[in-house]
Amino acid sequence: MDLSPPPDGDGPAARADSYAAAPLLNCLLRELAVPVAGSGDLRTYRLPGTGRLLRVRGTRRPAAPEVSASGRWHRLGHTELVKLVTEELRRHTGLSNHDLPAEMIDSREAVAALLAARARATAPADPYLRSEQSLVTGHPYHPAPKARGGGPAAGWLPYAPEAYASFPLVLLGVREDLAVEEGDTSALDALGQAPPGYRLLPAHPWQLDLVGGESAKAFADGRLVRLGTTAFDAWPTAAIRTVYAPDRDLFLKFSLDVRITNDIRRLWRHDLEKRGRTDAEATRAFAGASAAWLSDRGYRTAAFAFEELAVLVRDGLHGHLLPGSTPLLAAGLVEGFAGSPLAAAPDPAAWWAAYLRAVVPPALAAFAAHGVVLEAHLQNTLVAVDAGGLPVQALFRDAEGVRLLADVGRAAGWERLVYTLVVNHLTEVAAALAEHHPGLDPWPAARRELARHDLPEIAGLLTSPTLPGKTNLLLRWTGADGAAARYLPLPNPLARPVPQP
Known part of the structure; x- marks a missing residue:
């Protein structure tokens, strides 16, 4: 059963509005609004910046926002809600921000695309994969949890976990003297065959579409070569840039030059360089415990595109799960x-x-x-x-x-x-x-x-x-x-x- 907000109306636009409004309302009510009164399923708040009254239906996933004007309640669609939140934030902080409202709209458009794609697709039979690919609402307290960088849906839908995607990974060869790695990356070498003088470097196909500059030049001068794709599909998990390959029981985490929730989701150099210490401490903390830590074993990348093409190798599930679970x-x-x-x-x-x-x-x-x-x-x-x-x-x-x-x-x-x-x-x-x-x-x-x-x-x-x-x-x-x-x-x-x- 889907616990997301009930659709406000029967049409796809109303459903997208409802899904996208819930986390945005949660943020507004938590961070800025002041509770005033309410009865039953309706809750009323005052917005201190504008002095307006806002009421919503429901609690965990608020829906059906209305604002009071001239003694009457007026229903807000998602676009009107974004305008209301933007004005409230401007007055509250004294700052302007042109990017976040665009992200809120992008998040709503992404939800609409995801709902349409899910209606045409089949959910994975594996309950684990189904759970990873279920997050249509996403982070319940983020103003734009489904934003995908503002690009057209055709560019990202093939890689969207919420659309039940699976896809082969691109296999690259990076010249051996330019390969950089730390930790245990042996699982990468089993994904395909690199030619002499090269190391195998899997890549996320969406990330390859996004990178340019030195990475693009490297294909022309031989520092990188394309070696086809994996013989198996990988399934994007809820994190989007982390995929799971059930056939290999392997997680791989990639850079993705797209803002998702609060950050551009690159594998930043400073995080990769401290990975060994933090992962080792976490691994020790779970030694002998019934609970498990999925170790980020190591990473491999290209020296000339250290962050853009990095891939992190993470433990699979089977060696950690209790029998029969x-x-x-x-x-x-x-x-x-x-x-x-x-x-x-x-x-x-x-x-x-x-x-x-x-x-x-x-x-x-x-x-x-x-x-x-x-x-x-x-x-x-x-x-x-x-x-x-x-x-x-x-x-x-x-x-x-x-x-x-x-x-x-x-x-x-x-x-x-x-x-x-x-x-x-x-x-x-x-x-x-x-x-x-x-x-x-x-x-x-x-x-x-x-x-x-x-x-x-x-x-x-x-x-x-x-x-x-x-x-x-x-x-x-x-x-x-x-x-x-x-x-x-x-x-x-x-x-x-x-x-x-």
């Missing part, structure tokens, strides 16, 4: 997909308790015992379920998002972990579960699970009236670097007494 993307559980065990759980309280046991202890242990701060948000966490759909194991990924307490300090590391694990992750899963299973209060169980762990920060987490919420709308409007997280206080659902049995 099926991995699912946590973000997919929140968004909804056919066969989701969250929706079908016969005992949602037991399912939630098992989910918490799988996800929370390894993230806290990595922090407390090893000084490793996982970026444990929905898109970096896989949850394996048994044959009955009950969570039994968590798998974490992406060394690029890992922070080490030795570098960031304990207070900043704890704030980041609370945001990614609790606010971005557990809060969303809890809300989706409660939406599917009315009457369930997921927070007493979450509080009990967290209270089991002997960290000095836990007491504060369970009593603080607020949690840190990331301000993606203001971050993008002010042009801050995507890694420079800014937080505002959100009500803490954990800070409530737990009923005694």
